[in-house]
Structure formats: structure tokens, C-alpha cells
Amino acid sequence: MTAHPASSAAAAICTEGLTKRYGQTLAVDRLDLCVPPGEVYGFLGPNGAGKTTTIRMLLGLHRPSAGSAALFGIDAWRDPVAAHRQAAYVSGEPTLWPQLTAEETLTFLARMHGSVDADYRQALVQRFELELNKKIRALSKGNRQKVQLIAALATRAGLLILDEPTSGLDPLMEVAFRESVREAKARGQAVFLSSHILSEVEALCDRVGILRQGRLVDEGTLDQLRHLSAETIEVTFAGKAPEIASLDGIKIERAGANTLRCAVSGSVAPLLTALMGAASGAGTEVVALRSREPSLEEIFLHYYGEAADGSR
Amino acid sequence: MEAAKALALRTFADARVRMISFALLFFGYALANAAGYKKAYPTLADRLGFAQSFGNNSAVRLFYGTPHHLETLGGYASWRVGGIASLAAAFFGAFAAVRALRSEEETGRFELVASGAITRRAAFVARLAAIGATIVVLWLAALLGLAAGGLPAGGSAYLALAIVSVAAVYAGIGALASQLIPSGAGALELAGAVLGLDLLLRVVADTANHPGLHWLMPLGWVEELRAFTGARPLVLLLPLAASVALLLIALAIERRRDIGVAVFAPHDTAGRPRLLLLRSPGLLALRSQALSLTVWAAAAGGFALVLGVLAQTVATSNLPANLRQQLDKFGGGRLETAASVIGLYFLFFVLAIALFCCSQIGAARGEEAEGRLETLFALPQSRSAWLAGRLGLAVAGAALIAIVAGLGTAIGAAAAGADLSFLRLIEAGLNTLPASLLVLGVGALLVAVAPRLGVGAAYGLVSLAFLWELAGGLLGVPGWLLGISPFHQIGLVPAASFRAGPALVMLAIGAAAAAAALTRFRGRDLVGA
Numbered sequence: 159m160t161a162h163p164a165s166s167a168a169a170a171i172c173t174e175g176l177t178k179r180y181g182q183t184l185a186v187d188r189l190d191l192c193v194p195p196g197e198v199y200g201f202l203g204p205n206g207a208g209k210t211t212t213i214r215m216l217l218g219l220h221r222p223s224a225g226s227a228a229l230f231g232i233d234a235w236r237d238p239v240a241a242h243r244q245a246a247y248v249s250g251e252p253t254l255w256p257q258l259t260a261e262e263t264l265t266f267l268a269r270m271h272g273s274v275d276a277d278y279r280q281a282l283v284q285r286f287e288l289e290l291n292k293k294i295r296a297l298s299k300g301n302r303q304k305v306q307l308i309a310a311l312a313t314r315a316g317l318l319i320l321d322e323p324t325s326g327l328d329p330l331m332e333v334a335f336r337e338s339v340r341e342a343k344a345r346g347q348a349v350f351l352s353s354h355i356l357s358e359v360e361a362l363c364d365r366v367g368i369l370r371q372g373r374l375v376d377e378g379t380l381d382q383l384r385h386l387s388a389e390t391i392e393v394t395f396a397g398k399a400p401e402i403a404s405l406d407g408i409k410i411e412r413a414g415a416n417t418l419r420c421a422v423s424g425s426v427a428p429l430l431t432a433l434m435g436a437a438s439g440a441g442t443e444v445v446a447l448r449s450r451e452p453s454l455e456e457i458f459l460h461y462y463g464e465a466a467d468g469s470r
Numbered sequence: 471m472e473a474a475k476a477l478a479l480r481t482f483a484d485a486r487v488r489m490i491s492f493a494l495l496f497f498g499y500a501l502a503n504a505a506g507y508k509k510a511y512p513t514l515a516d517r518l519g520f521a522q523s524f525g526n527n528s529a530v531r532l533f534y535g536t537p538h539h540l541e542t543l544g545g546y547a548s549w550r551v552g553g554i555a556s557l558a559a560a561f562f563g564a565f566a567a568v569r570a571l572r573s574e575e576e577t578g579r580f581e582l583v584a585s586g587a588i589t590r591r592a593a594f595v596a597r598l599a600a601i602g603a604t605i606v607v608l609w610l611a612a613l614l615g616l617a618a619g620g621l622p623a624g625g626s627a628y629l630a631l632a633i634v635s636v637a638a639v640y641a642g643i644g645a646l647a648s649q650l651i652p653s654g655a656g657a658l659e660l661a662g663a664v665l666g667l668d669l670l671l672r673v674v675a676d677t678a679n680h681p682g683l684h685w686l687m688p689l690g691w692v693e694e695l696r697a698f699t700g701a702r703p704l705v706l707l708l709p710l711a712a713s714v715a716l717l718l719i720a721l722a723i724e725r726r727r728d729i730g731v732a733v734f735a736p737h738d739t740a741g742r743p744r745l746l747l748l749r750s751p752g753l754l755a756l757r758s759q760a761l762s763l764t765v766w767a768a769a770a771g772g773f774a775l776v777l778g779v780l781a782q783t784v785a786t787s788n789l790p791a792n793l794r795q796q797l798d799k800f801g802g803g804r805l806e807t808a809a810s811v812i813g814l815y816f817l818f819f820v821l822a823i824a825l826f827c828c829s830q831i832g833a834a835r836g837e838e839a840e841g842r843l844e845t846l847f848a849l850p851q852s853r854s855a856w857l858a859g860r861l862g863l864a865v866a867g868a869a870l871i872a873i874v875a876g877l878g879t880a881i882g883a884a885a886a887g888a889d890l891s892f893l894r895l896i897e898a899g900l901n902t903l904p905a906s907l908l909v910l911g912v913g914a915l916l917v918a919v920a921p922r923l924g925v926g927a928a929y930g931l932v933s934l935a936f937l938w939e940l941a942g943g944l945l946g947v948p949g950w951l952l953g954i955s956p957f958h959q960i961g962l963v964p965a966a967s968f969r970a971g972p973a974l975v976m977l978a979i980g981a982a983a984a985a986a987a988l989t990r991f992r993g994r995d996l997v998g999a
Binding site for chain 2: 214217218219220221238239240242243245246247249251253254255257259261262265266267269270271272290291292293295296306319
């Protein structure tokens with residue numbers, strides 16, 4: 159073991175040029191991530207973008223083809239055992255030992271991790287309403303996910319790596335999950351959250367990274383991402399909305415009989431000019447202009463759309 | 471109809487690698503024995519001598535069954551090919567049925583199938599039809615092997631049919647076990663227990679002269695079919711009726727039960743948590759393997775007991791000189807004393823314990839394939855320690871089975887009044903370990919290098935090595951070439967002395983392979999199913 163004590167200054171997660179190739183497929187491409195202690199980091203991307211592969215390398219389960227990943231300064235591949243003492247993981251596919259009961263599983267996982275806050279675990283069991291005496295094979299996916307979540311949260315590890323942890327949970331449990339993540343953050347734990355539930359990411363995360371085809375295409379706070387992204391302006395006319403072609407930096411589409419939805423990057427001046435001209439030409443007038451910031455979903459769809467279009 | 475066809479094709483495709491492996495095995499073993507007989511006993515005089523000496527020796531009947539007309543190629547093939555191949559056929563049938571019926575359901579895939587435009591009954595029939603098709607392929611392989619070895623086509627077809635009739639009955643047993651037990655491993659163990667009983671009955675019937683026992687179980691029916699030696703095709707009605715009856719009962723249960731549930735359902739809730747054996751991954755493995763280990767040890771003990779009891783009575787003093795020569799072609803055994811009978815038959819315990827080692831490698835690989843190792847290794851647990859723990863468990867299990875085999879033989883021999891040293895019989899048990907542990911180490915390395923193929927390759931290597939030992943001598947293969955099979959390197963304790971040199975070499979290779987496996991496993995990605 160080459161464990162060196164994790165300095166409090168070291169980032170919870172730090173990857174440098176992290177790359178994974180499977181044969182000809184480039185799954186993750188030169189990823190540089192840094193998550194400081196106490197930060198909740200949202201990791202987004204369409205299916206197959208390389209999120210789970212990244213997490214597997216963060217945990218030293220798969221070997222990076224190039225680059226490195228370190229948890230609290232400890233290399234995840236070279237010294238996984240020391241790195242994992244600082245971390246707890248919840249997988250998207252909760253694979254546990256079918257013959258054990260939930261309680262036996264929690265005991266086993268706690269012993270395997272080495273540290274557990276038993277009182278907090280008891281509180282979590284009640285919060286998530288977990289039935290302890292049921293065998294894992296008899297539990298639904300959501301309930302197995304609860305077992306994993308409780309085990310991970312109860313370690314009080316400095317870093318929680320959560321891969322779609324709530325995909326099987328009902329809305330009540332989603333509330334319990336958010337409460338638990340906020341508690342972890344309040345204690346200074348870092349959380350790496352891969353999720354498709356954008357409202358969850360919006361509610362919990364300090365920073366967001368968007369992965370597409372193995373590359374980090376954007377990263378920042380939600381505000382920063384909003385500024386980078388287009389602003390949405392809805393224009394309502396008195397009568398039928400006229401046809402207006404998209405302009406440079408402005409994407410215009412019909413959102414109803416009388417309404418156009420315009421995605422504006424940069425100045426709105428060309429849009430205003432075009433609207434006035436079109437309205438008078440069609441013998442109608444603009445009665446309402448509504449502007450709002452794009453939701454995370456819209457930011458995200460912006461990138462998804464590019465992924466779907468492929469070459470663009 | 472469309473759905474049933476798709477399901478049948480899927481089941482057939484799932485079985486194809488297993489089917490091809492068994493087909494090659496059947497073809498090769500049938501051909502080698504038929505060709506070997508002609509080479510080893512070229513003249514009628516040779517064959518008559520062979521038949522006289524072997525026909526009356528009960529020791530050689532122990533695992534091959536009762537021979538008839540050994541002076542003919544057909545009689546020989548029927549005895550030697552039928553006796554062993556029918557065991558493999560039984561395993562094939564049971565495994566195919568459990569895999570298609572219970573394992574698919576256990577993983578949840580069958581729920582998806584059953585939600586399609588297909589009835590439970592049609593799904594059952596479709597999967598069994600696919601298994602039937604694989605059995606037909608095995609039948610063809612055995613037929614071709616026998617015919618290529620110079621046997622007439624009609625008789626070959628009949629003997630091959632006798633062999634695969636066992637696969638059909640055991641497919642029925644596997645299908646029924648799949649209704650009774652909710653886990654694939656458990657259902658397979660139940661079917662295995664039936665096969666063990668079947669073999670035990672055959673051994674007793676053949677060696678203790680109770681031919682009536684043949685009529686009770688499928689392996690006995692194969693003998694009573696008397697391929698090439700006064701065929702009794704009417705006996706085929708027995709396996710036919712048995713398979714149909716078993717399948718109808720299984721279907722009746724299948725149609726009435728919920729998906730995912732079995733007749734004997736263990737409780738899904740526990741009153742109080744059992745926290746024993748949760749301290750390490752290795753102990754948890756022991757906890758999950760305890761039942762399987764018990765079944766293996768009990769089976770070994772049962773056979774050992776029977777072997778011990780029979781050893782004295784089947785040993786033939788004043789072994790004719792020509793029989794000695796014949797036996798040399800079978801791997802160098804002598805059957806004059808109880809000790810020599812036991813020494814020869816402990817080779818089968820080597821095979822059994824080597825297969826146990828393969829099953830342990832398979833169980834360890836299963837943890838990886840099903841994703842539980844990701845859960846485990848995301849925790850502060852070292853991969854090397856985990857694999858070392860699994861190998862340690864396998865070594866301990868193998869040693870336990872070996873000692874139980876020695877102990878069982880000793881108790882049986884003592885009960886029958888045979889004058890055998892207790893310690894020498896325990897030594898005979900332990901003598902099975904070097905070759906088995908060689909298999910364990912090599913199996914671990916195979917899985918470390920090729921995770922998806924390793925387990926099958928390990929089983930394949932063991933089967934090939936054993937068949938090489940069985941058939942190689944007959945084919946007149948030179949000794950050094952025979953010697954590549956670990957089975958050939960074992961001193962036949964208690965009659966012969968323990969061969970320390972080869973044992974050490976095998977242990978060293980096994981240990982080196984295990985060490986390489988640890989390094990390689992630490993250095994590769996975890997691989998799913």
C-alpha cells in the first residue's frame with residue numbers, strides 16, 4: 159500500500175486527461191474534472207455519453223487508457239483501497255447479494271467500508287422507510303437502491319459518488335434523498351451526482367458538467383451555463399403570428415397560433431426590427447413579450463440536440 | 471406462433487456453444503473408443519481373451535456398467551461409450567433445462583418474454599423444443615463418431631439414441647427441478663442429486679449383481695437397451711414415458727404458478743438478522759457456498775462409502791496375465807486387491823474434485839458477471855485479497871471433499887471387513903488434491919485473462935484431460951504424450967505409493983497460475999456478463 163494521508167487541501171475528485179478506449183471506441187476523451195470538498199457536482203449527459211465509464215475509472219474499477227483519476231489526492235487505479243476509504247458509491251443498477259436481508263446487507267457493507275455512523279444509519283432507515291428484514295431478492299429496484307443509498311450515506315465518507323441514485327425512487331423518497339444530500343453538503347462532504355432528473359440537479363448542484371460523446375462540452379454553475387446558452391423570448395401577436403425566418407444568432411419557431419418562441423444568443427435588436435416589420439406587414443401587432451432564462455432542461459436539450467444531429 | 475418460434479431460436483442460440491462442445495466430445499470419444507478397440511485388439515483371439523478377462527470382472531463394471539459381448543466392437547462400444555457418454559448426456563439435459571427454464575426466470579428475463587404474445591404453455595413447449603433440437607444434434611454427433619469408428623449405421627443410431635435418451639429424461643428432471651426450486655443453482659443441485667442416486671444405483675446393480683435395479687433409473691435403462699448385443703428397443707418406452715411424464719408435471723406446475731416463484735419457496739423475510747460470516751468477502755462466499763459444498767461432500771462421501779464396501783468383493787485375486795495387459799491400456803491399474811481397486815477408482819474422485827474447483831471458479835466469476843464485484847470493489851476492498859479468499863475457499867472445499875472421500879472409503883472398507891489402513895485411505899483422498907488444485911489455479915488464470923470464456927474453458931480442459939487418460943492408452947499413444955494429462959501423473963494410492971515429484975510439479979504450476987491470476991485480475995477492467 160502506498161497510501162499517503164489525504165491532505166484536506168486535495169480535491170475530492172481530480173482527473174487529468176482521463177481517457178478510456180474500448181477497442182476502437184473512444185468512451186471517455188481527455189476528461190479534466192475537479193470537484194472540491196463540500197461541492198455538489200452534477201454530471202449530465204445523454205445515454206452512452208460515458209458517464210458510467212467515467213465513474214468506473216474514478217473508482218478504479220476500469221483502468222484509464224490514458225490520464226489519471228485521484229480521490230483526495232490518492233490515485234484511484236494504483237491505490238483503490240486507500241482511495242475508497244474516503245468515498246462511498248451508489249450504482250445505478252443496484253446489485254447486491256440476493257440471499258441477504260436488507261439489514262444483513264447494511265451490516266456487511268458497513269464492515270466492508272470500515273466506517274459507519276450507526277445512529278445516522280438508523281435515522282436514514284426511518285427516513286427512507288426501509289424494511290430491514292426483507293431479503294434483497296424480494297426487494298424492488300427502488301428498495302434495493304435505498305439499501306445502497308443508506309449504506310453510502312451512513313459512511314459519512316468525504317466523497318459520495320452517486321450514479322443515477324434515484325432512478326427507482328418514488329417522489330417522497332426523492333424528497334428524502336435531497337434532504338440527505340443537503341445534509342452531506344452541510345457537513346462538508348463532496349457529492350458527485352450523475353443524474354437524468356434535471357430538477358434534482360437544478361435543486362442540488364453547485365456546479366454542472368455536461369458530457370457528450372466522452373468529452374466535457376460545458377461546465378460551470380447554473381448561472382454560468384444560462385449565460386452561455388440562449389435566452390428564450392416568447393412573442394404574442396394580436397392576430398395570427400406571421401412567418402419569420404430564423405436570423406443570425408436567433409432561432410425562431412412557432413409555439414401556438416399567435417405565438418412565436420425565439421431563442422436569442424446575443425443582442426435582441428435584430429429580433430425587434432424583424433418583429434416590427436413582420437407585424438406591420440401582416441396587419442397585426444405584438445401584444446406581449448415574455449422573456450425568461452432557459453431551464454436546465456433547455457440547456458441540456460440544446461446539447462442533446464447537437465448530439466442527436468451528430469455532425470453539427 | 472411467431473413469439474414461440476423466436477423464443478425457441480433464442481434458447482437454441484443460447485445453448486449453441488455448450489451443444490457444440492458436447493457434440494465434439496461425443497463424436498471424439500465414440501470415435502476414439504471404436505478405433506482404439508480395433509487397434510488394441512486386432513484379432514478375434516485378442517478380443518476373446520479380452521472379453522473373457524473383462525466380462526467376469528466386477529471391478530471394471532463399477533463405473534462403466536455390465537459388459538456384454540466384449541469380443542465384438544459393438545459390444546465393446548456399447549459398454550465403454552454408452553457407460554460414460556450417458557453420464558455426460560444426463561448432465562447436458564439437466565443443465566439445458568434448468569438454464570432455459572429457471573435461470574432465465576431468475577434473472578428476470580422471462581418476465582419480459584411472458585409479457586409478449588405467448589402463453590406460458592407455448593413458452594414452455596418452445597424452450598423444450600429447442601432443447602430437444604440440441605439433443606438431436608448430440609445424437610447425430612454420437613452416431614457419426616460410432617459410424618466413423620467402423621460400426622454399422624443402424625446399430626450406431628440405436629446406441630446413440632440410447633445415450634441421448636438419458637439427456638431427454640434429465641431434461642425432464644431439470645424442468646421439474648426448475649419448478650420446485652427458485653434458483654438455478656439450487657435446481658441444478660437437485661437434478662445433480664438425482665443423477666448421483668442414479669449412478670449409485672447403477673454401480674450397485676452392476677457390481678453387487680442386482681441387475682433388477684437397472685429398471686429403476688435412466689442410466690440403468692441404457693444398459694438394458696443392449697445396443698449391439700441383442701437390442702431391446704421396447705425398453706426405449708421407459709425413457710420416453712419418463713420424459714413425457716416429467717415434462718407434463720413440470721408444465722402443469724409452470725402454468726399454475728406465479729413467475730419467479732417455485733413450489734419450495736424459501737422465506738423472503740427473516741425474523742432476526744444472521745450476522746455470522748459477514749466479516750469478509752471470503753466468509754460471505756462461504757456462507758453462500760455452504761449448501762453447495764455440503765452437497766458435493768455428501769455425494770463424495772456416499773460414493774466413497776459404496777466404493778469402500780464393494781472394493782473387497784470386486785477385487786479379483788489371481789488376475790489373469792492377459793487382463794493385466796488389458797488394464798495397462800486403461801491407465802495402469804491393477805484390480806487384484808481392494809487397495810488397487812480403490813486406487814484406480816480414486817481417479818474418478820480426482821475428476822469430481824477438479825470439477826468442483828471449476829464450479830468454484832464459476833461461482834467467483836458469477837459475482838463479477840452479475841455486477842456484485844463493482845459494489846464490493848467500490849468499497850475499500852482489495853481485488854487480490856478477494857480472489858485469494860475465493861481460491862482459499864475452493865482449496866478448503868476441495869480438501870474437505872478429498873478427506874470425506876478417504877474417510878467414506880475407510881468406513882465402507884472397515885464395514886465390509888477389508889484389511890486396509892485407515893491412514894492410507896485418507897492419503898488416497900488427499901492424493902486427489904495436487905491435480906485438482908492445478909485445475910483450480912489454471913482455471914483462475916483463464917478467468918483472469920478471458921473473463922467471459924474462462925469458466926467454460928476450465929471445464930473443457932478437465933474433460934479433455936480425463937478423456938485423454940481414458941482413451942489415450944487404448945489408442946496406443948506413447949507414454950510421454952499420455953503424461954500431459956494430469957490424471958496420468960497421479961500415483962494410485964493406496965495400492966501404489968504417492969508420487970511426490972509430479973505432485974509437487976502440479977502444485978507448483980497451480981500456484982504459479984494462481985499467482986499470475988492475482989496479478990492479471992488486479993490489472994484488468996471488471997467485465998460484466
